[in-house]
Amino acid sequence: MAATGAARSWLGSGAGQLALVGTVVLAEPAGRGRPPSPDVIELTSVADDGAVFHDGLKVLHRDELAPDTEHTCDGVTFRTLARPPGARLATIATVNDVHFGETECGVIEGLELGPVFSVEPGAMPYPEVMNRAAVAEIAALGADAVVVKGDLTRDGTDDEYAAFLDCYRALGDALHHVRGNHDAYRGQTYASDAPFSVELDGVRLAVLDTVRPFHENGQVRADQLAWLDDYASARDDRPILVFGHHHVWAPGSKSREATYFGINPDDSERLVELVARRPAVVGYFAGHTHRNRVRRFAATGDVPWVEVACVKDFPGAWAEYRVFEGGILQVFHRISTPDALAWTELTRHMFAGTYEAYAMGTLADRSFAFGLSPEKPA
Numbered sequence: 001m002a003a004t005g006a007a008r009s010w011l012g013s014g015a016g017q018l019a020l021v022g023t024v025v026l027a028e029p030a031g032r033g034r035p036p037s038p039d040v041i042e043l044t045s046v047a048d049d050g051a052v053f054h055d056g057l058k059v060l061h062r063d064e065l066a067p068d069t070e071h072t073c074d075g076v077t078f079r080t081l082a083r084p085p086g087a088r089l090a091t092i093a094t095v096n097d098v099h100f101g102e103t104e105c106g107v108i109e110g111l112e113l114g115p116v117f118s119v120e121p122g123a124m125p126y127p128e129v130m131n132r133a134a135v136a137e138i139a140a141l142g143a144d145a146v147v148v149k150g151d152l153t154r155d156g157t158d159d160e161y162a163a164f165l166d167c168y169r170a171l172g173d174a175l176h177h178v179r180g181n182h183d184a185y186r187g188q189t190y191a192s193d194a195p196f197s198v199e200l201d202g203v204r205l206a207v208l209d210t211v212r213p214f215h216e217n218g219q220v221r222a223d224q225l226a227w228l229d230d231y232a233s234a235r236d237d238r239p240i241l242v243f244g245h246h247h248v249w250a251p252g253s254k255s256r257e258a259t260y261f262g263i264n265p266d267d268s269e270r271l272v273e274l275v276a277r278r279p280a281v282v283g284y285f286a287g288h289t290h291r292n293r294v295r296r297f298a299a300t301g302d303v304p305w306v307e308v309a310c311v312k313d314f315p316g317a318w319a320e321y322r323v324f325e326g327g328i329l330q331v332f333h334r335i336s337t338p339d340a341l342a343w344t345e346l347t348r349h350m351f352a353g354t355y356e357a358y359a360m361g362t363l364a365d366r367s368f369a370f371g372l373s374p375e376k377p378a
């Protein structure tokens with residue numbers, strides 16, 4: 001799927017012909033949708049001490065595995081992540097594209113790819129199903145900080161924002177959030193108090209506001225960049241993780257349109273250049289594209305430029321960061337309550353069947369190490 005097309009889908013409004021099918025509303029042509037479950041068991045995530053598989057609506061945890069070791073479980077051979085050296089210092093969780101208020105899933109404005117999904121009148125809205133499950137899973141993790149990085153709502157209404165806060169306030173003081181494009185299409189200003197930092201043992205978080213009010217695509221304003229540059233220049237041994245809603249344009253890309261659907265090319269180059277000369281910044285973490293993806297750019301070496309898939313539909317994602325003295329692991333999680341899996345299996349094959357591979361990415365896009373400090377004691 002072309003990335004631009006996928007991103008535009010989050011703006012959609014029309015759904016075409018609707019026909020009631022079971023507990024969901026399917027827009028025709030329903031026949032284009034593939035079966036709602038994969039044929040094979042999926043290795044969803046690996047960590048330094050375990051792995052998670054999904055088999056349709058079933059979730060299988062394999063725990064207490066040795067790090068950096070080849071294992072075979074359920075016929076699938078994989079390698080656990082190497083555990084960075086030193087003590088475990090902090091745990092962070094992140095989500096994005098939670099979209100409270102959305103009622104139609106799978107719409108691309110101006111295209112009739114299908115299938116489009118909704119829930120029956122009176123049923124719990126799917127953003128509530130997915131986000132309540134995400135919050136429960138993250139609360140059980142006991143994270144030191146949780147960053148919600150934009151597209152809190154469908155249309156930025158007060159009611160949608162209140163629904164977001166109502167759901168996520170269960171995370172208490174650990175919760176930090178910033179807006180995305182969907183939260184500011186009409187010039188709304190809530191959740192716009194970034195940049196701000198979060199200070200934790202062993203790690204610092206820098207949260208940027210990448211929104212261009214009234215627009216889908218993003219920016220990093222000069223004041224945001226100057227703040228980050230100043231923050232990253234401080235004498236401090238802790239690495240910095242930078243969070244923002246929009247992903248960057250890849251430096252050197254053949255196409256350089258100012259309307260690029262992430263952060264515009266000029267601002268992307270400035271942000272990449274800043275990260276290149278501020279070694280304290282060890283990763284940039286975005287949402288917006290509703291996909292798992294990691295890119296690395298020549299100017300910034302091993303620094304991952306990360307996108308995490310959305311909460312609201314397939315695969316139903318959140319990510320965990322395990323901070324050690326000598327490095328950090330991103331561990332992907334697929335929201336796995338029965339209701340959440342039922343919804344995300346249904347939405348797996350949206351956009352004429354292209355969504356599954358696009359949104360899920362590869363295992364290396366989902367679970368990986370970064371910010372490794374070889375000089376730290378093992």
Ligand SMILES: [Fe+2]
Nearest residue numbers: 151180181288
């Ligand atoms: Fe977005």
